[in-house]
Amino acid sequence: MQLSREALLNAYRAMKTIREFEERLHVEIQTGEIAGFTHLYCGQEAVAVGVCEHLGTQDRIVSTHRGHGHCLAKGCDVDGMMKEIWGSREGLCKGKGGSMHIADIDKGMLGANGIVGAGAPIAVGAALASRADGPGPDGMKVAIAFSGDGACNQGTTFEAMNLAVVTQAPCIFVFENNHYSEHTGVSYAVGTNRDIASRAEAFGMKAWRADGTDFFAVHETMREVLDHVRGGGGPAAVEFDTERFFGHFEGDPQRYRGPGEIERIRAERDCLTRFRNAVTAAGLLDHGDIDALDAQVLGTIEAAVAAARAAPRPTADDVLADVYISY
Amino acid sequence: MQLSREALLNAYRAMKTIREFEERLHVEIQTGEIAGFTHLYCGQEAVAVGVCEHLGTQDRIVSTHRGHGHCLAKGCDVDGMMKEIWGSREGLCKGKGGSMHIADIDKGMLGANGIVGAGAPIAVGAALASRADGPGPDGMKVAIAFSGDGACNQGTTFEAMNLAVVTQAPCIFVFENNHYSEHTGVSYAVGTNRDIASRAEAFGMKAWRADGTDFFAVHETMREVLDHVRGGGGPAAVEFDTERFFGHFEGDPQRYRGPGEIERIRAERDCLTRFRNAVTAAGLLDHGDIDALDAQVLGTIEAAVAAARAAPRPTADDVLADVYISY
Amino acid sequence: MTKMMYRDAVLSTIMEEMARDPDVVVLGEDVVGGMGTAGGPEAIGGIWSTSTGLYDRFGPGRVIDTPISESAIMGAAAGLALSGKRPVAELMFADFIGVSLDQLWNQIAKFRYMFGGKTRCPAVIRMAYGAGFNAAAQHSQSVHQILTGMPGLKVVMPSTPADVKGLLRTAIRDDDPVIFLEHKALYATSGEVPDDPDFMIPFGHARLSRAGGDVTLVSSGLLLGMCEAVADRLAAEGIGCDVIDLRTTSPLDEETILDSVEVTGRVVVVDEAPPRCGLAADLCALVAEMAFSSLKAPPQQVTPPHTPIPFARELESAYLPSVDKIEAAVRRVLAWR
Amino acid sequence: MTKMMYRDAVLSTIMEEMARDPDVVVLGEDVVGGMGTAGGPEAIGGIWSTSTGLYDRFGPGRVIDTPISESAIMGAAAGLALSGKRPVAELMFADFIGVSLDQLWNQIAKFRYMFGGKTRCPAVIRMAYGAGFNAAAQHSQSVHQILTGMPGLKVVMPSTPADVKGLLRTAIRDDDPVIFLEHKALYATSGEVPDDPDFMIPFGHARLSRAGGDVTLVSSGLLLGMCEAVADRLAAEGIGCDVIDLRTTSPLDEETILDSVEVTGRVVVVDEAPPRCGLAADLCALVAEMAFSSLKAPPQQVTPPHTPIPFARELESAYLPSVDKIEAAVRRVLAWR
Numbered sequence A, B: 001m002q003l004s005r006e007a008l009l010n011a012y013r014a015m016k017t018i019r020e021f022e023e024r025l026h027v028e029i030q031t032g033e034i035a036g037f038t039h040l041y042c043g044q045e046a047v048a049v050g051v052c053e054h055l056g057t058q059d060r061i062v063s064t065h066r067g068h069g070h071c072l073a074k075g076c077d078v079d080g081m082m083k084e085i086w087g088s089r090e091g092l093c094k095g096k097g098g099s100m101h102i103a104d105i106d107k108g109m110l111g112a113n114g115i116v117g118a119g120a121p122i123a124v125g126a127a128l129a130s131r132a133d134g135p136g137p138d139g140m141k142v143a144i145a146f147s148g149d150g151a152c153n154q155g156t157t158f159e160a161m162n163l164a165v166v167t168q169a170p171c172i173f174v175f176e177n178n179h180y181s182e183h184t185g186v187s188y189a190v191g192t193n194r195d196i197a198s199r200a201e202a203f204g205m206k207a208w209r210a211d212g213t214d215f216f217a218v219h220e221t222m223r224e225v226l227d228h229v230r231g232g233g234g235p236a237a238v239e240f241d242t243e244r245f246f247g248h249f250e251g252d253p254q255r256y257r258g259p260g261e262i263e264r265i266r267a268e269r270d271c272l273t274r275f276r277n278a279v280t281a282a283g284l285l286d287h288g289d290i291d292a293l294d295a296q297v298l299g300t301i302e303a304a305v306a307a308a309r310a311a312p313r314p315t316a317d318d319v320l321a322d323v324y325i326s327y
Numbered sequence C, D: 001m002t003k004m005m006y007r008d009a010v011l012s013t014i015m016e017e018m019a020r021d022p023d024v025v026v027l028g029e030d031v032v033g034g035m036g037t038a039g040g041p042e043a044i045g046g047i048w049s050t051s052t053g054l055y056d057r058f059g060p061g062r063v064i065d066t067p068i069s070e071s072a073i074m075g076a077a078a079g080l081a082l083s084g085k086r087p088v089a090e091l092m093f094a095d096f097i098g099v100s101l102d103q104l105w106n107q108i109a110k111f112r113y114m115f116g117g118k119t120r121c122p123a124v125i126r127m128a129y130g131a132g133f134n135a136a137a138q139h140s141q142s143v144h145q146i147l148t149g150m151p152g153l154k155v156v157m158p159s160t161p162a163d164v165k166g167l168l169r170t171a172i173r174d175d176d177p178v179i180f181l182e183h184k185a186l187y188a189t190s191g192e193v194p195d196d197p198d199f200m201i202p203f204g205h206a207r208l209s210r211a212g213g214d215v216t217l218v219s220s221g222l223l224l225g226m227c228e229a230v231a232d233r234l235a236a237e238g239i240g241c242d243v244i245d246l247r248t249t250s251p252l253d254e255e256t257i258l259d260s261v262e263v264t265g266r267v268v269v270v271d272e273a274p275p276r277c278g279l280a281a282d283l284c285a286l287v288a289e290m291a292f293s294s295l296k297a298p299p300q301q302v303t304p305p306h307t308p309i310p311f312a313r314e315l316e317s318a319y320l321p322s323v324d325k326i327e328a329a330v331r332r333v334l335a336w337r
């Protein structure tokens, strides 16, 4: 916990922003106003923020279908994202992508992705671009592939790991093990008895493992990982054990979850609560500091929803635009 | 070496048949009579035979672009194969498949394959069929996926290994590490420092490793592997270290090979020579036995070439047949 | 006859065929739906509810839940089919042929031909396709145009629960590989379904769902309903539409199409795939070549534009064919010259 | 002008563009060709000899040899392109889109649209396609019909060394993703190539390689030569063929085709892909719709039959389009009515 007060506030604000963004979407989706498939990141905030707090815009990330948290942590605009999810033509992607396809290349966010496992090879490409550019004053720019415990079984993810090792690309495979791929348990689908990190290690790179509901564990682990990768040590993998508070997608009845499971993880494994308890116990921040941020974030989200609701809708003419730069 | 005299003779005959089949093709291809891409198996005979000698027709194998050895070892007809490679309508596949697509389902040979890595998932499917049928008097029927050191980097192969572990399918992944994928060295392309077996093991199955130029090592290792898999122990992997005597394909100038490399492996790592030396030194067979087989095999191949050359050619009408059973 | 939903027609046909033939096996992601969870294996039974109850009844040997590994799923289906089984594999979304095409295209479709006619590969690959749910560019696509172009595959696109029943049964009993395309927007539609446990609809036989004689509309799947709506609208004005439901795009019932066009001389083909090298073009080219002298107007295609599928509601509906767009095309061909 | 082979036009264009623009990077299997061997890295330089010398000159940062992992190669190209580079990726055989299609179709092609026009993805994916070498069903295929149907991709099919040069340069400098299809049977053909280091041929502009006025022949790649041969044969009889080389199938130069057909009224489209939902059908449907009143005969397609590609010499040549088959089709349209 060698973080400055400001860094702590930033980290909490970032996590809380994701949380409220998602909790609010959970409510709004029930009104039927939001179209499409939405996968909420609630419960996993410490991973996105603990990873991205180390990154600059020159570092790149590639995300998943459950991408809101990664986008927000990497600096995508809250209003722009909300408008995108609402399908406005003022959305970050002009209403063409929606929840599963938010990207902001200028922020180093190369896209959420509806295809499970598609991100990892793209991250290797981004890492190869960094490799070609060579190290800057802070070492190598890195590329990060966020993947789930389900995605880690997709052939593309395996190929990407091998290619990264072969080319010694500065790529980091962040596996968010939330114990489920859709409705299937990780203990079933990952043949190695849920152990994703060791399997990654067997591809020939260093691998780490940490509690993904503990912001400080994530942050510290990533410091080590980044030291290794920025220093030219080649690719790395990290597995974070985390929790998914909501269903796979909005509307999921979750009959596959154990009785009381969600209550238990909300009570014991909530990264925001754990953060608050840790920093207040250590006297780094007080409850007032955090309460103030909570209020601020709620205001931000409220404003974003109002803006999204009021934002202009796309028109039929927009369909034809932006397929090609020129054709 | 607890093999009977008959078993030893059979094994040698099988290896020698592959060797002469391939050596003869190497010569014939230069005449221009044989069309298409041909990949010769010379040097790797001990693997195909050491594996397949344990199998019955109820066991199934899936092969690669370098498939002649696997086909012959699994019992495909020599004449039918030669005719197929010659493109005759009497070929095993009526001249429609050619070298890269020889199959004989009745023999449990589910096909050579032009797509690197495509075989492994198919083998898992065959193993799932065995799993559904349950064990017979000799235990589970098995399915074997032959793959090269290059194929082991294809996403499909990784997916297949995980699926086999998850379903505990009686599937055996036989990796023939001949040190090259086309013109690229295994030490470059396999990120784990050429170690294919350990990577397979990390997928959650037992893995073995043996010298693929030593028939007895292959045969003994496969006995253990098969005991494990037939007994219901789930899938397994084996890596055999072997040698490719010819180029990747016929016509390959092989500028990527070290000086004297081919001479050395022919002298030191020829599975046929090693077999002959071992069995004669141990007094199990004498040179006369082996010389007699050599002569017999040469006759078989000579006859097969003559038959292929004389066999009827397909006609334009044949193009349209056998796309569907009914349409 | 029993009234049931399209999705239940899928499930009940699989259930019946599994009961009839022990070689039928099912595999795919979440087809059981809770493996390795505290909620127990059959917590879901397939995200489209098209496999609910199969695992309970037929067990793990015949109902195989898989990791997210579509190439391995399709490959396993191939291996099962070559080994005497009749796999019915589910690809959750048709868009995922992107990560598994090789096994469909270069393996399953080609085995019989490459192996000289000496094998059969009775695999059924089911996939949910189509737009209408704002699922955007990667979860809304049609792929029949790609798969129809691949020799060795049969491609089925049922438009009603009864057709699901008759065509899926034919697919499962067929000895060739069959792609079975289920439109997401049809899953919850209902219709009467014959009770005959051997009810089958042969492949390659289109259905004339409206007979009119003035203009021919050709479509399949979800779009059939739109064409019928247009026909009904125009009937009120005394304009008669032949509405043809293709049922299978491979094999193709050329005869039914050509017979109709020879009478009407005017044809509109309606399809949800992008316009280039699509099924609409395929059929218009067929008609132009084979019914040239009968044609009174240029064959018209109603398809989405050459763009990916957009997310927002306004964009997706502007993108998709609609009753209005089809009607406009019909009026265009009727007004020609 | 310099005389060079098609394959050398590929190599020299890549070489020149890499020298000009440090963002151009090359990747693929064996594009270096001896990594990790005693013979040294540049023992091969690409199995088509289209990257020989690149590694020596530009080094490992810009010339990246890969394992056999086509999805990862295409994905890496995607990531490089999103990160400011201009990747030129080689897919050794076009048939291998089967194991890598998702990255082409659902990623590279769609980024710009899905991301609201706020990104560019200047990736060039080169692939060797086509039959003629008895390489059988999995190493001989044409894929332009599949990729042309995918909005977001541009698809290029050069027929001569000069076109390789002009079109590949355009491709590398283009900010959209481009599929560059090289016919295997053209690699060793020679032709004059302009020396201008900025020689570029714009996409979407077909070339009229023969002007005749009696009948229109449309093709691309290897088949252009066959169409020209037919034109030359028929010219001797006083029959004039317009022979159109498409150059790019997406964007498509509709105008050149329609202008010609408006004069000739007769069209034969020749293509190497299978017949269903192929490019030949695409163009015949276009002509039937847009040049309907000019047509004097049904638009004709010359394509292989709906079968996989067979191995044996006799079978493969019976399968493929040929000068004789094209000539027969031309005579058919000329004789119509």
Ligand SMILES: Cc1ncc(C[n+]2csc(CCOP(=O)(O)OP(=O)(O)O)c2C)c(N)n1
Pocket (backbone or CB within 6 Å): A039, A064, A065, A066, A114, A115, A116, A117, A147, A148, A149, A150, A151, A152, A178, A180, A181, A182, A244, A248, C029, C068, C070, C092, C096, C099
């Ligand atoms: C290639 C592909 N296969 C299947 C799916 C359907 N699908 C979407 S999310 C998902 C589960 C992903 O699990 P995981 O990687 O653990 O991510 P999580 O949802 O837990 O964040 C599946 C199967 C998909 N989108 N893409």
Ligand SMILES: Cc1ncc(C[n+]2csc(CCOP(=O)(O)OP(=O)(O)O)c2C)c(N)n1
Pocket (backbone or CB within 6 Å): B039, B064, B065, B066, B114, B115, B116, B117, B147, B148, B149, B150, B151, B152, B178, B180, B181, B182, B244, B248, D029, D068, D070, D092, D096, D099
């Ligand atoms: C998907 C795919 N990628 C690439 C190729 C081209 N290719 C054919 S064989 C081969 C090398 C295979 O190496 P390995 O698996 O070690 O087998 P070996 O040739 O050594 O027997 C390659 C790259 C292919 N046929 N299929």
Ligand SMILES: [Mg+2]
Pocket (backbone or CB within 6 Å): A148, A149, A150, A176, A177, A178, A179, A180, A181, A182
């Ligand atoms: Mg998960």
Ligand SMILES: [Mg+2]
Pocket (backbone or CB within 6 Å): B148, B149, B150, B176, B177, B178, B179, B180, B181, B182
């Ligand atoms: Mg090898």
